Amino acid sequence: MLSERFYTINYVTSVIVSIIGLTFSLLINFIIITNRKCYTIKNILIFDLCISSLIYFILHLIGCYYGTRNDWLYSQPLCILRAYFIMVSISGITYSLLIQAISRLFFSIFYTHKFLLKKRIHWILIFFKWLICFLIGIQPLFIEHGFELIREHRMCGIKTNKLSIAPYSICIVYVFPGSIVILVYALIFYQVRQSTHRVRSNLIKSYTSACICLTFIRKNLIVMKNILIILNILMCGGTPYLILMIWDLIDNGSAPRQLYFLSVNSLVSATTLMIIVTFYKNKTVKKITLKYLSGH
Template structure:
């Protein structure tokens, strides 16, 4: 009787383990597929900006390309973590897991803080564009991008300095929820700080535009502020799409529902795909460039142009 019970229990454990492994394999494969699509879209945007002169050679599109680079880094790091989870389960090193967690958190903060750089740029244009011309030059924005990447390298250092991240079978290398202080740090440093700053900048520019409408003495300045508000609104929309990918993971941390954990793996990269699609849709110049490119490739020559060629070929055949 005991032998039968033990055999049944072992069989159930093997079945459960196989089901979990299959679930991870399917979910991670889907997420990696979305990551590949996101990388292709990012590369397409970067190539279009580089090749389209002078329409897309602007500071705004430089910052969009910076966000695309951060998104490519994010998708690559997520796919790497999935590869270790599925194909390299024997890699149980705590040190290796900490470094994977470090690069994962670095890629997350790189993407989110890139939107903060865009918001600060709009603030410079709105407030200091006429008084301090140096703030709206390409050189100053290259410095901002350099600072951005320096910050995102420093922020996740607690992941490798502490021992809070360690290998856990079947789980990604994140900070466990039991390390409350470290979890609060990740939430504040990687998410809340940038979101609060972007919100403050958005509210400030909105109030500035509202005052400009009330005192419409300088219509040109009012129109410029309206353009800043439009661009900043797009930044907020794209950031909201990006952040929404982490909602299932937050629900998992609160409720411990495995379904939310698996769903979160997919939404991480799926929302990046959505964000890149909306980047093309919301940015007017980029949207026009893509539309012209598609129209040019699918354009059909009129019959009046083709007809002389056909007649010339017929005459050659008859002769």
């Protein structure tokens, strides 16, 4: 049996990390909304990512509040609904990275189709992303105790030893979008290599054309690097949950209770780190923020 001090330390850590992530998410979205120079497709997609993160952080903080109460076992209002929206928000984060990859695919390979490069298409992508995310969370609602209070960490979610739900959740929320992102960037990387070979083999005679091509290559590589860094952070954050799920399925729910908290806190920490990296890598947002802070 874990002591109350253990729960308190973990909840305090989780709350602090969540507030940091919440603050950066709000900051990024505030800068994007209030500055017209930020009204770009890239920032629209980042705005959507931060919305998903905001929902997740808020729901997690609510869960922490009820988990620290003395009557946590009996006072968990809207537990199933909160668990549903947590799954929707986490899906929203991973699928936001997927539509960012699709957007980069449009600009890198299908750039001759001008309609794919318009903001309207990307708003449509965002709409369908949210539609998919809301549908993803519905399946556990039709299974008895699909969403429930997990006593090990006193929060609402999916019990990892449920064979009918746990593998579904990790595959549809992490594995599927992550695999598609990797596949998309593999295609882009192949295109970049082909462009590099064309430059080196003197197929591009004009110096100006060569410079444009090299700029295109460099830009794609930078974007690929940034998104893959963020994806790796999220995947690492979800790894403890995967380990917990496998352990629980093999030993029928006998995984150490500490691992439950590790799976929750690692995901919160990964999401916060992802938002911080997103802020740091966005030069426009970072520059405007520093300008505000300096009073200019």
